[in-house]
Amino acid sequence: MTLTAPRGSAELIRAEAPVLAHNYHPLPVVVARAEGAWVEDVEGRRYLDLLAGYSALNFGHRHPALIEAARRQLDRVTLTSRAFHHDGLAGFAESLAALTGQDMVLPMNTGAEAVESAVKVARKWAYEVKGVPEGAATIVVAAGNFHGRTTTLVSFSTDDEARAGYGPYTPGFRVVPYGDADAVADAVGDTTAAVLIEPIQGEAGVVIPPEGHLRAVREITRRAGCLFVADEIQSGLGRTGTTLAVEHEDVVPDLVLLGKALGGGIVPVSAVVGRRDVLGVLRPGQHGSTFGGNPLATAVGTAVTELLATGGFQRRARELGAVLDADLTALHGHGVVAHRARGLWAGIDIDPAVGTGREIAERLLREGVLVKETHGSTIRIAPPLTIGEDDLHRALTALRTVLAA
Incomplete structure (x- = not known):
C-alpha cells in the first residue's frame, strides 16, 4: 500500500481547476475540519467562519445535538x-x-x-x-x-x-x-x-x-x-x-x-x-x-x-446582534460607508477607496476571518449563532485592522 502525503492548499486548488466547472470563485483556502464557529485548513491554520454556509450553519459546524441525531438515524x-x-x-x-x-x-x-x-x-x-x-x-x-x-x-x-x-x-x-x-x-x-x-x-x-x-x-x-x-x-x-x-x-x-x-x-x-x-x-x-x-x-x-x-438561539442572535451593530457603527468613516444589520446578519458597504468587497474578504482571510463579498463593494457577515462574544469582537477587530491598513 502506498501512502500519499497530504497536499497543501495551493496544490489542491490547482488540482480543482481542470476538473471542476468554474461556477464559483472561492477564496484561496481549503477547509479540512470544522467545529463551532471555527474551521481549519489542510495546513492547520484556523479561521473564524463569519459566513456560516450562507446561514445553513446557524448552529455552527457539527453541533453535537445535530450530529448525534444524524448518527442515530444512520444506524437505522x-x-x-x-x-x-x-x-x-x-x-x-x-x-x-x-x-x-x-x-x-x-x-x-x-x-x-x-x-x-x-x-x-x-x-x-x-x-x-x-x-x-x-x-x-x-x-x-x-x-x-x-x-x-x-x-x-x-x-x-x-x-x-x-x-x-x-x-x-x-x-x-x-x-x-x-x-x-x-x-x-x-x-x-x-x-x-x-x-x-x-x-x-x-x-x-x-x-x-x-x-x-x-x-x-x-x-x-x-x-x-x-x-x-x-x-x-x-x-x-x-x-x-x-x-x-x-x-x-x-x-x-x-x-x-x-x-x-x-x-x-x-x-x-x-x-x-x-x-x-x-x-x-x-x-x-x-x-x-x-x-x-x-x-x-x-x-x-x-x-x-x-x-x-427553547428560544435560546433567537435570544442570542438579538443580544450578539446588538454587539455587532454597535461595533459596525463605530467603523463608519473608517473604511465603512454604511451597514445594515438585523440580529447576527449584516451587510457592510466598504469605501471603494479602501478596496472592493473581494479585496477586503481576501485581506480578512489573511487575518484568519472568513467572509463573503457581494455586489462589488459590500461584504456580508452571518456568523453561527453559537459564536462567542469574544470571537465576534476578534473578527470585528480584524476588520478594523484590515480597513486601517
Whole structure:
C-alpha cells in the first residue's frame, strides 16, 4: 500500500481547476475540519467562519445535538422515498408546523426546490380557489431578489450575472422595487396568485425594507385575495433574532419557505409551511421529490426545531446582534460607508477607496476571518449563532485592522 502525503492548499486548488466547472470563485483556502464557529485548513491554520454556509450553519459546524441525531438515524434507515411511510416524518412535520405557527408542511430538499414548489402551489391555488383563468396567473416579486438558480427563478432575477444567457425565460412574473408598498399595490390584480418576497434580501447585501413594509404587503394581499409568500430560507430559523424575520412586524404569511439552517449544515432540507387550505390543493401524484422528507433529513430537521423551540438561539442572535451593530457603527468613516444589520446578519458597504468587497474578504482571510463579498463593494457577515462574544469582537477587530491598513 502506498501512502500519499497530504497536499497543501495551493496544490489542491490547482488540482480543482481542470476538473471542476468554474461556477464559483472561492477564496484561496481549503477547509479540512470544522467545529463551532471555527474551521481549519489542510495546513492547520484556523479561521473564524463569519459566513456560516450562507446561514445553513446557524448552529455552527457539527453541533453535537445535530450530529448525534444524524448518527442515530444512520444506524437505522436513511431513505424510503415517499412511496412508503417512515417513523420520523410526521414528528418532523408536527414540530416544524408548531415552531412556525402554520398548519401544514411540504418537505423538500434545497431552497430553490422550496421556492419552485411555492410557485407551483400558488398558481394551482389561483386556478382552483381564486378562479384565475388557466395559464393567466401572475406572481409579484421584488427587484434585487435572490430565490435560487433554476430556470424559472432566474427568469425574474434582476441580477444579470445570475440571469443572462439562460433564456427563454419563464413568463408570469411582475417585478417591482423592493420595499415599495405602493408599487406592490399597483402590480396586484385579478390574476395575481401571490406576492413573493424576502423579508430581508440576503444576496442583495442584507437589505432591510422600510418599517411597516411587511405589514403593508400583508394587507395588500389580503384585500386583493392573493397569497403572501415569504422566502425565509436565509432570514429564518433564528438568524435575525426571531424564529422568522416576519415576526419583527407581527406578520403571518400564507406560505413560508425554509431551507439552509433546517438541515443543520449536515444534509439539505427545505420546506414550504403554510395554511392548510393553500397547501391542501396538492393531491397525490401532483408534486413530489425522491429525497424530500427522507428519514435522515427529518431526523436532523426535528433536532433543529428542538434547538429553536427553547428560544435560546433567537435570544442570542438579538443580544450578539446588538454587539455587532454597535461595533459596525463605530467603523463608519473608517473604511465603512454604511451597514445594515438585523440580529447576527449584516451587510457592510466598504469605501471603494479602501478596496472592493473581494479585496477586503481576501485581506480578512489573511487575518484568519472568513467572509463573503457581494455586489462589488459590500461584504456580508452571518456568523453561527453559537459564536462567542469574544470571537465576534476578534473578527470585528480584524476588520478594523484590515480597513486601517
